[in-house]
Structures are given as C-alpha cells and as structure tokens.
Amino acid sequence: MKVSRYKVFAAIELGSTGITMKIAQISKSSGISVLDTVRYDISLGKDSYAVGKISYGLVEKICGCFEKYLLIMKGYGVEDYVCYATTAVREASNSEYIIDQINIRTGIKVSIISNEEERFLHNKALALKCDYFDKIIKDGAVIVDVSSGSAQISFYENSNLQFSQNVPIGSMKVLEILYSEKNNNMYSFGIIEDYIKSNINNYKKVFFKNPNYKYFVALGNQVEHIKKICGIQGDKIELKDLNYVYELINERGFEYIEEKYDIPYDSVQLILPSILFYKMFIENEKEKNIIASDISLVDGILVEYAEKNSYTHTNHIFTDDIISSAKYYAGKYDVSRRHYNKVTENGMCIMNTLSKKFGLSKRHLVLLKVASIFEDTGYYINLNGYNKYSYDIIKANPILGLSQKETEIISCVVLFQNGVFSFPEYNNYSKNRKLLISKLAAVLSLAKALDVEYNQKIEKIKSSVRSGNLIVTAYTDEDITLETREFNIAAEFFEEVFGIKAVLVKKGLK
Numbered sequence: 001m002k003v004s005r006y007k008v009f010a011a012i013e014l015g016s017t018g019i020t021m022k023i024a025q026i027s028k029s030s031g032i033s034v035l036d037t038v039r040y041d042i043s044l045g046k047d048s049y050a051v052g053k054i055s056y057g058l059v060e061k062i063c064g065c066f067e068k069y070l071l072i073m074k075g076y077g078v079e080d081y082v083c084y085a086t087t088a089v090r091e092a093s094n095s096e097y098i099i100d101q102i103n104i105r106t107g108i109k110v111s112i113i114s115n116e117e118e119r120f121l122h123n124k125a126l127a128l129k130c131d132y133f134d135k136i137i138k139d140g141a142v143i144v145d146v147s148s149g150s151a152q153i154s155f156y157e158n159s160n161l162q163f164s165q166n167v168p169i170g171s172m173k174v175l176e177i178l179y180s181e182k183n184n185n186m187y188s189f190g191i192i193e194d195y196i197k198s199n200i201n202n203y204k205k206v207f208f209k210n211p212n213y214k215y216f217v218a219l220g221n222q223v224e225h226i227k228k229i230c231g232i233q234g235d236k237i238e239l240k241d242l243n244y245v246y247e248l249i250n251e252r253g254f255e256y257i258e259e260k261y262d263i264p265y266d267s268v269q270l271i272l273p274s275i276l277f278y279k280m281f282i283e284n285e286k287e288k289n290i291i292a293s294d295i296s297l298v299d300g301i302l303v304e305y306a307e308k309n310s311y312t313h314t315n316h317i318f319t320d321d322i323i324s325s326a327k328y329y330a331g332k333y334d335v336s337r338r339h340y341n342k343v344t345e346n347g348m349c350i351m352n353t354l355s356k357k358f359g360l361s362k363r364h365l366v367l368l369k370v371a372s373i374f375e376d377t378g379y380y381i382n383l384n385g386y387n388k389y390s391y392d393i394i395k396a397n398p399i400l401g402l403s404q405k406e407t408e409i410i411s412c413v414v415l416f417q418n419g420v421f422s423f424p425e426y427n428n429y430s431k432n433r434k435l436l437i438s439k440l441a442a443v444l445s446l447a448k449a450l451d452v453e454y455n456q457k458i459e460k461i462k463s464s465v466r467s468g469n470l471i472v473t474a475y476t477d478e479d480i481t482l483e484t485r486e487f488n489i490a491a492e493f494f495e496e497v498f499g500i501k502a503v504l505v506k507k508g509l510k
C-alpha cells in the first residue's frame with residue numbers, strides 16, 4: 001500500500017466575529033501550502049458577551065455555514081479537519097448545547113479550547129510563518145495579542161518566555177460592556193479610551209514592570225484591516241500608522257471605513273479598541289521596532305496538526321515556554337528555585353524509568369514538571385493544608401499552552417501529593433484521569449521526599465526497575481536519615497498506585 005506523501009487538511013475557527021476555514025496541503029517536503037481560505041462573518045460575541053448565551057438564530061446560521069464548508073472540503077478532497085471554538089462559545093452558558101446541535105445537524109465536531117491554548121497556537125503560527133521569530137524573542141519582544149474577548153500580553157527575553165498574562169477585556173467585550181452600561185446608547189471614543197487605559201494601566205502596575213525589550217508584536221484579527229487601511233504589505237509598521245488609522249476612524253466614522261476599504265462594519269468597530277490596546281505598550285517607547293503580523297488561529301491549527309503528524313516543526317521549543325511561564329507564576333509565591341529544580345530533576349529521572357511500562361507519555365512529563373514547580377506554593381499562604389492552597393494557586397494562574405483539563409490534572413496532582421484523597425474534587429473525574437493523577441502524584445511524592453530539607457543534600461539520583469522493585473540510588477556523602485524516612489512514607493503510596501516497591505539506596509560520591 002502506497003503511503004501518501006501529503007495530506008489535505010482543513011483548519012476551522014468558530015470565532016467571536018466569524019467562522020474561518022483554511023484548507024492546506026501538508027507535506028514533509030513543502031511544509032504547509034494553503035489552498036484556500038474562506039470566512040463567514042457572524043457576530044457571536046455580541047450575544048455571548050452581552051446576554052451570556054448564543055441565540056438559536058445564530059446556531060441556525062452557524063450550521064448553514066458549516067454545511068457550505070463541508071461541500072468546499074469535499075471539493076478539495078479534505079482528509080482530516082480540526083474545528084476549535086474560542087471565547088464567545090467558551091463563555092456562553094449554553095455552549096454544550098450549541099456544540100451538540102452543530103454535531104447532530106452537520107456532523108462537524110467542535111472542540112472548545114481555553115484562552116491559553118488559543119494564544120499558544122497564535123505564537124506557534126507566528127514562529128513558523130515569520131522567519132524573524134527566533135531573532136526577536138532573543139533580543140526581547142513583547143507580544144500583545146488582542147482578540148474579541150480578551151488580550152494576552154507575553155514577554156520574551158533571551159529566547160525564553162518570561163511571563164504571559166491575560167487581561168479579560170477584548171475589542172468586542174469592551175464595546176459590549178460599555179454599550180450595556182450606557183443603556184443601549186452609542187458609546188463615545190473618549191469613554192472607550194478611558195476604559196481601556198484604566199484596565200491596562202492597572203495590569204502594567206502589577207505585571208509589566210520595566211521589561212527590557214526591543215520589539216513590539218501586534219497580533220489580532222484587526223491587524224490585517226489596519227494594514228489594509230495604511231496600504232502596508234509587509235509586517236513592519238510604525239506608531240504613526242496606528243495613529244493615522246485611529247484618527248481616521250475617529251473623524252470619519254465607521255461607515256466611511258466600511259465603504260472605502262471594503263471592511264465589514266462589525267470589524268471596523270473593533271479596530272479602534274484594538275489600536276488602543278497596542279498603543280498602551282508602545283506610545284512612550286519611541287525606539288521600539290513594531291511588527292504587525294496578521295496570523296490567525298487557523299494558522300496555529302495548521303501548525304499544530306503538522307507538528308503532531310511530523311510534517312514540520314518550529315525551531316523554538318514551545319514546551320519550554322510552558323515551564324518558563326510556570327516558574328514566573330510560582331515566583332510570585334516566594335518558592336525556592338533550587339528546591340523545585342531538584343524536585344523536577346528527581347521526578348524526571350523516576351518518570352523516565354517508569355514511562356514505557358506504565359503508559360506515561362512525554363506530555364505527562366511536562367505536567368509533572370509544572371506540578372513540581374507549584375507543589376509548595378501554598379506555603380506562602382498557610383503551612384497548614386498548604387497543598388489545598390497550592391491547588392487554588394494553580395487554578396487561579398492558567399498557563400499558556402495548557403488545556404483546562406491539563407490544568408485540572410496538575411492542580412489535583414499537587415492537591416493529592418501526600419496520598420490523601422479525602423477531597424471531593426477527586427470523585428468528579430473519570431477512572432482514567434484519576435489513575436493518571438494518582439501516578440503523577442505518587443512520583444511527585446517520591447521526588448520531593450528526596451529534598452525534604454530544601455538543601456539539596458543529594459547531588460543526583462539514578463533509577464531502575466530490578467526484580468520487581470523501583471531502585472532509586474542517591475549519590476551523596478551527607479546524612480540522609482530524614483530523606484530516607486520521608487521516602488519510605490511516600491513509597492507506601494507509590495506501591496499502592498504502581499504495584500511495585502520503591503527502594504532508596506545511598507551511594508557515596510567517591
């Protein structure tokens with residue numbers, strides 16, 4: 001049987017302002033070659049942000065659009081597809097009903113992704129499509145990604161993600177909030193500007209203190225419209241261009257822009273708040289290089305699919321961004337970097353020994369790393385029941401690149417790290433998820449026991465499975481009586497979960 005060297009794939013976004021589909025041919029030799037792009041403008045966010053749910057009339061329009069998309073996909077011979085829904089559907093109280101109705105009526109399976117997954121895919125698309133990505137994140141770059149429902153601000157320096165924070169107001173959400181507050185009267189540009197400035201200034205005071213960056217990157221659905229109005233073809237843009245578009249809309253109004261530049265009226269409305277978001281980070285930074293890239297979620301879906309199927313990959317290792325982001329958040333709770341690095345190191349060694357036999361994947365390694373970083377953050381709040389506070393901290397600090405399910409797994413691993421399952425959260429999960437949580441928690445309990453005094457007495461460990469036992473060899477010349485005691489306590493939990501004994505063996509360094 002001859003294996004095809006390429007695949008025809010469709011990436012679909014069910015977004016707040018429209019439904020976009022890109023059909024691409026993906027191969028190892030040519031990477032991603034886009035064959036067609038189609039978009040259907042539909043304002044889901046107006047319903048979702050204003051009244052909290054999406055109307056039946058809009059569901060009718062969504063299904064009608066998907067039926068047309070299915071015909072297009074058939075014409076191109078699409079072999080596989082992925083459809084993600086974003087903020088408007090995610091925040092709608094009737095989201096589960098909508099997804100089910102779409103599937104029943106059209107056969108399209110829609111997955112709702114978290115904000116962190118969505119922004120992560122945007123960054124991946126930027127990395128693959130823009131050959132300057134590796135350079136700018138090394139020199140220092142702030143990426144402001146404005147969507148309809150929220151804005152994500154990420155800061156890279158020395159090729160590492162230093163932090164990424166979500167601000168829960170976006171271009172459409174701002175308009176809907178102010179529109180409802182003014183009793184359905186038209187909002188003024190001045191009110192919009194004041195509202196955005198007050199929210200962003202509060203954010204900057206807390207999270208954005210003197211970052212050293214050379215490049216500013218503007219992402220979002222309105223970037224292509226801004227560049228169209230300015231007549232810009234590439235990705236480089238200047239502050240004066242943003243000011244020009246802002247003043248043009250302010251002076252001439254939405255209808256003028258719609259007619260002259262052939263931009264949908266609903267999209268024109270979102271340009272002005274998007275520009276205000278960008279200006280908040282560059283207006284006083286005259287020497288910054290401004291990049292405006294019109295990548296979208298469907299580009300990120302294409303990259304994700306290509307990577308999963310080994311057709312192509314980015315140079316930047318994005319799983320490292322997950323770990324960097326976790327360290328940033330944990331740092332706010334005064335944790336010991338040396339301790340969590342040692343716990344992570346110990347955990348990775350044990351996991352690598354167990355992974356093949358006990359069904360633990362590379363992705364599970366990432367989840368354990370994040371859990372190791374957060375495991376004692378709760379001490380910052382209270383020494384008693386610290387694991388419950390660590391659980392709350394993880395839930396309150398969603399990390400770029402992790403799904404909601406993965407965040408829940410990590411938080412539960414930290415909550416149950418002592419082998420006590422008396423919390424009601426555990427009973428809410430499926431059998432497979434309970435099993436995974438238990439496995440990761442058992443490994444974490446062994447790993448942290450080996451640095452229970454927070455002084456890294458053990459220089460390194462090696463682990464292997466011999467005669468039905470997990471043998472952990474600790475290399476040290478120090479007295480590890482306390483570590484051995486804690487390890488043996490954790491070993492009881494480990495044996496219950498994995499069915500094998502964990503044995504600690506001390507070996508000198510010389």
